[in-house]
Amino acid sequence: xxxxxxxxxxGHHGSGTRRDFLYLAAGGFGAVGAGAALxxxxxxxxxxxxxxxxxxxxxxxKPIQAGQRxxxxxxxxxxxxxxxxxxxxxxxxxxxxxxxxxxxTDQKRVKxxxxxxxxxxxxxxxxxxVPLGQKTGESKGEYGGWFCPCHGSHYDxxxxxxxxxxxxxxxxxxxxxxxxxxxxxG
Amino acid sequence: xxxxxxxxxxxxxxxIEHRLPIFSFVDHSLGSQYPTPRNLNYWWNFGSLAGFMLVxxxxxxxxxxxxxxxxxxxxxxxxxxxxxxxxxxxxIRYIHMNGxxxxxxxxxxxxxxxxxxxxxxxxxxxxxxxxxxxxxLMMATAFMGYVLPWGQMSFWGAxxxxxxxxxxxxxxxxxxxxxxxxxxxxxxxxNRFFALxxxxxxxxxxxxxxxxxxxxxxxxxxxxxxxxxGPQDTIPFHPYYTIKDAFGLAxxxxxxxxxxxxxxxxxxxxxxxxxxxxMVTPAHIVPEWYFLxxxxxxxxxxxxxxxxxxKLGGVLAxxxxxxxxxxxxxxxxxxxxxxxxxxxxxxxxxxxxxxxLLLGWVxxxxxxxxxxxxxxxxxxxxxxxxxxxxxxxxxPLLGWFERPRPLPISISQPVLGGGRVAAGAAAKPMEKx
Ligand code: HEM
Ligand code: FES
Numbered sequence: 001x002x003x004x005x006x007x008x009x010x011g012h013h014g015s016g017t018r019r020d021f022l023y024l025a026a027g028g029f030g031a032v033g034a035g036a037a038l039x040x041x042x043x044x045x046x047x048x049x050x051x052x053x054x055x056x057x058x059x060x061x062k063p064i065q066a067g068q069r070x071x072x073x074x075x076x077x078x079x080x081x082x083x084x085x086x087x088x089x090x091x092x093x094x095x096x097x098x099x100x101x102x103x104x105t106d107q108k109r110v111k112x113x114x115x116x117x118x119x120x121x122x123x124x125x126x127x128x129x130v131p132l133g134q135k136t137g138e139s140k141g142e143y144g145g146w147f148c149p150c151h152g153s154h155y156d157x158x159x160x161x162x163x164x165x166x167x168x169x170x171x172x173x174x175x176x177x178x179x180x181x182x183x184x185x186g
Numbered sequence: 187x188x189x190x191x192x193x194x195x196x197x198x199x200x201x202i203e204h205r206l207p208i209f210s211f212v213d214h215s216l217g218s219q220y221p222t223p224r225n226l227n228y229w230w231n232f233g234s235l236a237g238f239m240l241v242x243x244x245x246x247x248x249x250x251x252x253x254x255x256x257x258x259x260x261x262x263x264x265x266x267x268x269x270x271x272x273x274x275x276x277x278i279r280y281i282h283m284n285g286x287x288x289x290x291x292x293x294x295x296x297x298x299x300x301x302x303x304x305x306x307x308x309x310x311x312x313x314x315x316x317x318x319x320x321x322x323l324m325m326a327t328a329f330m331g332y333v334l335p336w337g338q339m340s341f342w343g344a345x346x347x348x349x350x351x352x353x354x355x356x357x358x359x360x361x362x363x364x365x366x367x368x369x370x371x372x373x374x375x376x377n378r379f380f381a382l383x384x385x386x387x388x389x390x391x392x393x394x395x396x397x398x399x400x401x402x403x404x405x406x407x408x409x410x411x412x413x414x415x416g417p418q419d420t421i422p423f424h425p426y427y428t429i430k431d432a433f434g435l436a437x438x439x440x441x442x443x444x445x446x447x448x449x450x451x452x453x454x455x456x457x458x459x460x461x462x463x464x465m466v467t468p469a470h471i472v473p474e475w476y477f478l479x480x481x482x483x484x485x486x487x488x489x490x491x492x493x494x495x496x497k498l499g500g501v502l503a504x505x506x507x508x509x510x511x512x513x514x515x516x517x518x519x520x521x522x523x524x525x526x527x528x529x530x531x532x533x534x535x536x537x538x539x540x541x542x543l544l545l546g547w548v549x550x551x552x553x554x555x556x557x558x559x560x561x562x563x564x565x566x567x568x569x570x571x572x573x574x575x576x577x578x579x580x581x582p583l584l585g586w587f588e589r590p591r592p593l594p595i596s597i598s599q600p601v602l603g604g605g606r607v608a609a610g611a612a613a614k615p616m617e618k619x
Pocket of ligand 2: 148149150153164
């Protein structure tokens, strides 16, 4: 470089490598620092402590008749609780899981011994609409489960995606039976 | 020269100029010292109209914000209060609400103007990019603004659009939670959308400054698409184009005012006057009309493409349909800018235009709708295909195979005398100058 003659350090070492190194080190250090300073701001946008604290809810199953579906709210989202009839369970189990878009057996989606209770998030796995089928008179789709009107996804009686743009089965939230007629979601 | 005129000899003006040369800055930017092609037609009015709409949106928005409450329990009612109780609140809100639609109409025309007359070609590529950045920012701003009144469409539009990001492999769900600040669209989401809706228009204003700066380096393109070659090809921006822009503005405002006063809910969705209910999705969710073509592209990908599932594919196609515009200066291989001299390009341009309109129409219909037995989905898929085909195949090939009509030697030549020019171009310059 033409200017190296005016720079004593560079002159001695031929090509100014020490200065280059200092530039890189300082720049790298600055970049790491800037990144570290950015993180608190990004993380402030994640769910706050009070939002996380609201994260579990209990539901009494006693009033739900066989064949009846109810909707409860959990984390601001609808949860579908379905007291399935023997026919509905059979329909869900008659199909081979391997033939499904998102292969999963019905057994995997319910608690053993409580096979009639299907608990799923009422949130379409496509883009998050609430599927129809909870109320009498609403379309239950071609597979007797739920139908999402937004872009036409059909779910079966196990809440599994059968037809339409949704990629996944309706999500089964984490839940436990506190006793035979009480569940805790979350 | 400006320096000789009475204004610049005024002692106060001189005193200020000596310390802050703001008057000559304006004069060089939008005044008598800014030489402009003499043949600009009315399609060149839409840039200044877009600037006007940005100002209208910021002003009406600031006054709305004075009466708006960004909380899930109060947002809907605070907007209803603006409509019923706040003095002239209805007017301010209808200006803002319909202003967004007018803004998009103006900007879309502005973009299609650029597409026809080749305004994206060298040396205006960066100018074109900045325009696309403005479009993206406008879309983000309008999307978040639409969430603020917290009606059913606000809520479900926000849910569907934020869920698009869940299609991103691995980190998608984390990103969506980050956007929401919770486990669904909720108060945290509304708050941040308000903050960003307030901020982004000022970011847009900043990018507009860059856009105009880039414009001034080489000046405006023009209907003939040839470079200006000296003073005989230009006229000063002021007074010629200031008056023409003012006339265009007056006509535009008549239309805008008509919508605001006589059809204020024409562009809107009745469902958005129902308060948001996270438990019930409206039967037919549609985005605002200006997003419909992109929504149609999103919905048209219903099949997996190799390892990309349909959902991700739809999202990629939707964003890709805008991002591809960044590559346009290189995809269009023709050296002739103006479509006036490109007979085959003209045909494909209008086909492309109709395809965009069709996409908009399909995007507004139910997903399983049919017309005369044809599923709209198929029409949407064909139009989506054509949209991309136009950019990646037709434009590159046309540049090689099309034989452009001869270009005039200069802008002034057809006016001030000289040989014959291509039909169609000959009449245009007179109109303007
Ligand atoms: C690029 C400029 C802007 C665009 C495209 C835009 C767009 C929108 C849209 C589409 C709505 C929904 C209207 C409705 O359906 O009710 C809205 C609402 C709102 N905007 Fe903007 N906006 C812009 C600038 C601003 C600015 C700068 C502010 C504040 C300083 C603002 C404040 C508001 C407020 C408070 C609302 C909620 C009230 C309402 O919904 O009517 N906007 N905006
Ligand atoms: S959100 Fe359910 S099908 Fe798209």
